[in-house]
Amino acid sequence: MDISALPEATIACLAAASEIYVGAKVLEISPISGGYSRLTFKYSIRTKNGDEDIVLQYVPLGATGIVRIDRMVENDILVYLSENEGVNSPKLIASDVKGNFFDNAAFIYKAEPGRPFVDVCRDTQDNKLGALNRIVARSAASVHGQDIKKLPNSMHAPTNWEDYLTSQIELFKKTESESSKSRPFLRYMAKWLDENRPPAAPLSLVHGDFQVSNMLSLNSEKDALLVDWELAHIGDPREDLGWLTMVCNTIPPDILAADPKGFYDEYRAFSGLSKEIINPETSAYFLIISSIRTHRGMMKSSDALAKDSKQAQSVLAAYYLSITSYQHTMWMNAVKIVEEMKRSR
Amino acid sequence: MLISPSISEILRGVTHEMGTSLKQGLNDPVKNAQIDTIIGVLSSCAVRSENEKEWMKKEVTSILSVAKKFVSNDHSSDKISKALKDFDSNESDEKKYQSASNILSLLGDLGSSLGEELASEVWSLMEQRLQHEAYIIGGGFEAAGRN
Numbered sequence: 107m108d109i110s111a112l113p114e115a116t117i118a119c120l121a122a123a124s125e126i127y128v129g130a131k132v133l134e135i136s137p138i139s140g141g142y143s144r145l146t147f148k149y150s151i152r153t154k155n156g157d158e159d160i161v162l163q164y165v166p167l168g169a170t171g172i173v174r175i176d177r178m179v180e181n182d183i184l185v186y187l188s189e190n191e192g193v194n195s196p197k198l199i200a201s202d203v204k205g206n207f208f209d210n211a212a213f214i215y216k217a218e219p220g221r222p223f224v225d226v227c228r229d230t231q232d233n234k235l236g237a238l239n240r241i242v243a244r245s246a247a248s249v250h251g252q253d254i255k256k257l258p259n260s261m262h263a264p265t266n267w268e269d270y271l272t273s274q275i276e277l278f279k280k281t282e283s284e285s286s287k288s289r290p291f292l293r294y295m296a297k298w299l300d301e302n303r304p305p306a307a308p309l310s311l312v313h314g315d316f317q318v319s320n321m322l323s324l325n326s327e328k329d330a331l332l333v334d335w336e337l338a339h340i341g342d343p344r345e346d347l348g349w350l351t352m353v354c355n356t357i358p359p360d361i362l363a364a365d366p367k368g369f370y371d372e373y374r375a376f377s378g379l380s381k382e383i384i385n386p387e388t389s390a391y392f393l394i395i396s397s398i399r400t401h402r403g404m405m406k407s408s409d410a411l412a413k414d415s416k417q418a419q420s421v422l423a424a425y426y427l428s429i430t431s432y433q434h435t436m437w438m439n440a441v442k443i444v445e446e447m448k449r450s451r
Numbered sequence: 452m453l454i455s456p457s458i459s460e461i462l463r464g465v466t467h468e469m470g471t472s473l474k475q476g477l478n479d480p481v482k483n484a485q486i487d488t489i490i491g492v493l494s495s496c497a498v499r500s501e502n503e504k505e506w507m508k509k510e511v512t513s514i515l516s517v518a519k520k521f522v523s524n525d526h527s528s529d530k531i532s533k534a535l536k537d538f539d540s541n542e543s544d545e546k547k548y549q550s551a552s553n554i555l556s557l558l559g560d561l562g563s564s565l566g567e568e569l570a571s572e573v574w575s576l577m578e579q580r581l582q583h584e585a586y587i588i589g590g591g592f593e594a595a596g597r598n
Contacts, residue, residue, distance in 0.1 A: 139480045288552040294559035294577055301562050357594055421485075424492040425595070431584035432592035438581055 107167065107209040109145070116149060116162050119207040120214060123200035126155050133157070144171075148217055159217035160199060167210040172403035172426070175336045177203045177211040182258035183311075183338045184213060190256070193248045194324065194331045223321035223330050227359050236365025240372045241330050242318060242350070247376035249332065250310040250343035257311060263340050267306040270341060274395050275299045281402040286409050291434045292401075295394055298441055304388045307342050307379065314338050314399075316346035317353040318361060337399070343377070344384070348392030352436055387447045390440040397433050404430050462497035466490045487595035491588075498587045506583045507544055511551040513579055517572045518554045521565070531557050555580075 107115070113132040120127035134150040144165045151158060165177070181203045187195040196215040202208050227238055254263060264270035278296035282289045313320075314337025322331040354360040362369055366386060374384050404426035411423040456464070469490050477483055515538070522532055534557055538550045558565070558573045565573060585591075 137481075139484075282556070287549055288556045290552055290555040290559055290577065290580065293556040294573075297560055297562035356592060421489055421492060425488045428491055428495055428588045428592060431588050434581055435585055435592075438577065 107164075112145075112147065112162065112164060112208070113149065115202075115207045115212070116160075116214060117151070119200050119202050119212065120151075120160070122207070123214075126153050127151075129154065161196065161215045161217045162212060163215070164208055164212040165210050167205075171336075172400045172407070173337060174403070176260075177336075179258070179260045180211075180336045180338070181213070182260045183335050186256075186258050187335070190252075192252060194245065194329060195335065196331060196333055218322055218324065218331055220322035220324045220331055222319070223323045224318045224357075226323045227318055227361055230359075232359070232364065235359060235361045236368050239361040239365060239369040241323075241328070242321070242361060243369045243372035244376050245321065245330050245332055246313075246316060246343075246346055246350070247373050249313050249316070249346065250377055250379075252311040254309055254311060254340050257340065261338075261340055264309060267309055267342065270309065271303060271395075274341075274398060277398045277402060281398065281405055285405055286412065289405070291437065295437055295441075299391070299394060302391065302444060304344075304391050305382050307344060307383045307388075309340055310343040312339055312341040312343065312345050314345070314349075316350050317357075319353070319357070342392065342395070343379070344388050344392040345396040347373070347384070347389045348394070349396040351386075351389045352393045352397060352433075355436065356432070387444055390443040393440045394437045397436070401430060401433055458500040459497040462493045462500070466493045466497070469493075484595045487593075491593070491595055494589060495587050498589075502583070502586070504544060507548040510576075510580055510583070511547055513576055514551040514555050514558075517569070517576060518558065520572070521558065521569055524569075528557070528561070 113135065117127060117130050117132065120130065130151050130153040132149050132151050136148045138146040138148055138161070144163055147162045147164075149160050149162060151160060181198075181201050184195075184198040184201070187193055188198045196218060198213060199216055200214045202212045205211065223238075223241075227235060230238060257263075264273070275296055278292045278299070282292035282296075285292075313332060313335065315334055316332075320332060320334045322333065323329075324331055351362060354362045370381075370384060370386070373379075374381060377384070407419075407423040407426050408430070410417050411420055417423070469486055474483060474486055477486070515535070518531055518535055521528070522535065531554060534550070534554045538547065538554065541547045541550050555573075555576055558569075559577070561573075563570060
């Protein structure tokens with residue numbers, strides 16, 4: 107679908123959801139950067155009730171992200187979050203999962219007047235970054251505090267924590283066995299993860315891409331809104347903390363390193379989870395676990411490039427090799443951290 | 452055959468031009484990220500073209516040494532003994548490397564049952580491979596368009 111056709115499709119989709127948008131007009135369009143597999147725009151629109159800003163997230167037909175997304179599940183969790191308090195998330199106004207108005211999935215939200223949290227972090231002096239990581243800790247705890255029994259039925263609920271963790275470790279082995287080449291890091295990690303299982307945690311809603319780039323600063327930087335829920339699932343809450351650790355190490359500023367104790371204390375206070383369950387050691391373990399989904403997607407993409415160099419998005423597939431190598435580094439560092447902490451006890 | 456400038460020299464020249472004159476005046480953040488992505492890929496290729504063969508041979512030698520030590524120490528693993536025999540049937544450097552990688556995977560499968568000394572040697576093999584990978588990506592990683 108051509109970008110120029112998106113405003114018309116947006117108004118049609120909105121009008122189908124609510125009568126107030128019938129006859130609405132788009133006044134201004136601004137692209138929002140971020141995300142490799144979908145386009146995001148902010149539209150200022152005029153409705154019969156007045157002017158308002160909305161955000162359109164549109165997945166172009168044929169766009170392939172690293173991880174295969176079930177847009178119906180994404181839609182269901184967005185509806186759930188819009189209808190339930192507890193997690194600061196964007197309010198979904200309309201969606202088009204089946205491509206009735208767009209040619210592929212699209213989600214339309216109420217625009218929130220906030221600054222990208224990552225910009226706030228970059229503009230903050232290093233000695234004051236610690237205060238910001240409390241907001242991140244509370245945001246994570248709010249996600250993980252949701253009652254999983256009330257989550258949408260379309261979200262797969264694991265039977266229990268032990269089986270869930272086993273299934274995640276199996277993904278390392280599965281990814282390796284599906285690859286055309288032997289992948290020693292995947293096999294090594296699978297064995298190590300199995301031999302070093304952490305204490306169990308209650309299963310919870312997991313954001314799946316929990317990082318400061320997916321947050322908007324609100325209320326004079328006292329609170330934050332969490333966006334981009336496409337990888338949300340039910341799993342171990344420490345997956346989000348592990349992924350956050352990985353991203354903080356990769357993309358500056360590292361707000362976790364600014365004051366790790368403050369972050370973990372705040373998270374534990376708001377989640378009610380114990381120090382035995384929530385600590386840097388378990389975050390290091392789940393840094394490895396949380397990255398297998400993207401690693402798997404990138405491996406598949408690289409393998410496909412090796413078989414057919416004319417495949418679509420070959421530059422990205424080649425680029426993924428660098429990311430997988432970097433993940434290997436992060437995994438090995440995580441193993442070192444856990445082993446050293448075990449020795450020091 | 453023209454071999455000068457070398458493949459890595461050509462790639463470095465191309466990435467330099469992409470990162471300077473081609474990016475100058477580009478205000479579109481998406482296009483900028485795409486160029487950064489291509490620069491990242493070509494820079495890695497430059498390092499690989501200079502070192503890949505040598506590094507593969509180095510890793511193969513180290514892996515075989517640890518695997519042979521494992522077998523000679525009366526550790527029983529039919530899979531590793533068989534993989535070592537299979538290794539000799541490979542002719543190209545790439546197939547030898549893949550075969551050695553398979554042996555490294557098999558050693559990794561054994562985890563702590565290897566015992567402290569051999570486990571430490573397998574860890575060193577992983578670190579050796581990691582060092583080469585880290586060198587290829589320039590020591591660290593910068594997310595194109597995100598930093």
